[in-house]
Amino acid sequence: MLDTFANAEIARQAWPILLAGLGNTLLLSVVVVPLGLLGGLILSVTATSFHHPLVRYPLMAWVDFFRAFPPLVLLILLFAGLPFAGIQITGFACVCIAFFLNTGAYYGEILRAGIESVPSGQTEAARSTGLGRLQTMLFVVLPQAVRNVLPDLLSNTLEVVKLTSLGSVVAMPELLFQARQAQSLTYNPTPIVLAAAVYFVLLWPLVRLLSRLENRALAARK
Amino acid sequence: MAARPVVEARGIHKHFGAHHVLKGVDLVLAERELAFVIGPSGSGKSTLLRCLNRLEEPSSGSVMVDGVDMLDARTDLNHARQRVGMVFQSFNLYPHMTALGNVTLALRKVAGKSSAEADALGQSALARVGLADRAGHTPGQLSGGQQQRVAIARAIALEPRVMLFDEPTSALDPELVGSVLAVMRDLRQSGMAMVVVSHEMGFARNAADRVLFMDQGLIVEEGTPAQIFESPAQERTRAFIGQIQKH
Numbered sequence: 001m002l003d004t005f006a007n008a009e010i011a012r013q014a015w016p017i018l019l020a021g022l023g024n025t026l027l028l029s030v031v032v033v034p035l036g037l038l039g040g041l042i043l044s045v046t047a048t049s050f051h052h053p054l055v056r057y058p059l060m061a062w063v064d065f066f067r068a069f070p071p072l073v074l075l076i077l078l079f080a081g082l083p084f085a086g087i088q089i090t091g092f093a094c095v096c097i098a099f100f101l102n103t104g105a106y107y108g109e110i111l112r113a114g115i116e117s118v119p120s121g122q123t124e125a126a127r128s129t130g131l132g133r134l135q136t137m138l139f140v141v142l143p144q145a146v147r148n149v150l151p152d153l154l155s156n157t158l159e160v161v162k163l164t165s166l167g168s169v170v171a172m173p174e175l176l177f178q179a180r181q182a183q184s185l186t187y188n189p190t191p192i193v194l195a196a197a198v199y200f201v202l203l204w205p206l207v208r209l210l211s212r213l214e215n216r217a218l219a220a221r222k
Numbered sequence: 223m224a225a226r227p228v229v230e231a232r233g234i235h236k237h238f239g240a241h242h243v244l245k246g247v248d249l250v251l252a253e254r255e256l257a258f259v260i261g262p263s264g265s266g267k268s269t270l271l272r273c274l275n276r277l278e279e280p281s282s283g284s285v286m287v288d289g290v291d292m293l294d295a296r297t298d299l300n301h302a303r304q305r306v307g308m309v310f311q312s313f314n315l316y317p318h319m320t321a322l323g324n325v326t327l328a329l330r331k332v333a334g335k336s337s338a339e340a341d342a343l344g345q346s347a348l349a350r351v352g353l354a355d356r357a358g359h360t361p362g363q364l365s366g367g368q369q370q371r372v373a374i375a376r377a378i379a380l381e382p383r384v385m386l387f388d389e390p391t392s393a394l395d396p397e398l399v400g401s402v403l404a405v406m407r408d409l410r411q412s413g414m415a416m417v418v419v420s421h422e423m424g425f426a427r428n429a430a431d432r433v434l435f436m437d438q439g440l441i442v443e444e445g446t447p448a449q450i451f452e453s454p455a456q457e458r459t460r461a462f463i464g465q466i467q468k469h
């Protein structure tokens with residue numbers, strides 16, 4: 001058993017390969033999370049600033065569409081489909097676009113809820129002192145909005161980091177992809193077990209932080 | 223030449239959909255004048271104040287503040303709003319900033335002051351409302367009365383030509399009302415033109431030049447505090463005064 005799932009020799013051999021994968025997972029995360037946040041920011045600020053039906057409904061449709069669309073399908077569609085449209089892009093670019101669309105929609109909904117949770121009196125006070133719409137959003141509304149939905153933002157970020165493993169299907173050499181490479185080289189599942197452990201070590205502090213934030217939010221509500 | 227009024231609002235109408243909330247209101251405020259507005263809930267007092275700095279878009283009418291046409295599309299509204307300070311019933315301080323941060327935000331972002339200048343001006347505004355020692359406190363660490371005084375400081379730091387108060391003491395515990403009224407009295411003595419919507423009759427009696435009674439979107443009657451409180455001409459005014467004096 002131990003020889004199969006936790007073979008020390010194989011773990012030693014696979015380690016450098018996994019490490020390269022971990023580096024790519026981290027790199028992917030630090031690119032994809034800000035991209036998603038940027039997408040979410042654009043969506044939520046637009047949605048809460050313009051109430052015209054011509055803005056509102058297309059935006060709602062956009063968000064609904066990309067939240068309903070399975071990210072794996074989206075990714076494969078981009079990767080397999082874009083070359084047919086004459087567009088040659090790397091797996092990395094595909095992942096970036098897919099995450100911008102998918103996680104942007106999720107971050108967008110979270111941020112929209114955050115912005116709407118800030119009392120309108122805040123905006124009125126800011127505007128009455130002469131701050132413009134954008135300044136009011138930036139300096140008064142958004143800081144409070146983010147604070148109000150911090151647990152949700154963090155929880156979504158956790159999901160995004162996990163979802164970077166989807167990159168493996170478009171040959172992005174991230175952690176899971178590398179682990180599977182090592183597995184097929186060694187004919188042993190130990191690298192996958194090791195990868196799972198690495199994911200856990202990577203994400204566990206975030207999970208703890210999230211729990212603490214959630215408990216604090218609960219306590220504040222009482 | 224007669225001095226130009228600080229505020230000159232004429233024929234203000236406001237509709238919310240089918241709801242006709244202001245039905246042709248005139249409000250002219252001279253330099254150093256304090257106009258005190260009373261009236262039943264829902265009579266349009268807040269809406270009137272909010273039309274003066276265009277937080278609410280009047281359906282028709284004209285609003286001039288310090289000679290600037292507030293409703294003209296060519297007017298730089300954000301610039302013009304610095305001339306009109308507003309204080310709200312619920313304070314509306316920014317909870318994520320310190321008292322000083324609240325006061326200096328617009329100084330930095332609208333008036334274009336450097337951080338050092340803004341801090342100095344902010345400190346002196348806080349000193350004027352008696353809160354120099356609370357600059358580093360966040361709103362959550364301040365009492366309601368202190369929060370409202372920070373809100374006043376936030377407005378006066380921009381050196382407005384007129385201050386609008388919308389029930390500034392209505393959300394306060396009774397023992398905290400006095401400190402806010404004291405600051406307002408101070409402000410009045412310094413010559414600030416003010417429009418005050420409030421139920422504080424005592425304050426009106428010794429600080430107001432004029433009392434306006436609003437009902438159902440119209441100014442029904444106006445006069446000196448003595449006239450309005452002791453011998454109102456209109457039946458509606460008398461009924462309203464009688465009602466609030468019972469409390």
Ligand SMILES: Nc1ncnc2c1ncn2[C@@H]1O[C@H](COP(=O)(O)OP(=O)(O)O)[C@@H](O)[C@H]1O
Pocket residue numbers: 238241243261262263264265266267268269270
């Ligand atoms: N944003 C709004 N949308 C629709 N109706 C409003 C709005 N603001 C105020 N009103 C209505 O206008 C009327 C006057 O309100 P307001 O000016 O707040 O009165 P007051 O301050 O004298 O109590 C009320 O009937 C109120 O419901």
Ligand SMILES: [Mg+2]
Pocket residue numbers: 267268269388
């Ligand atoms: Mg009101």
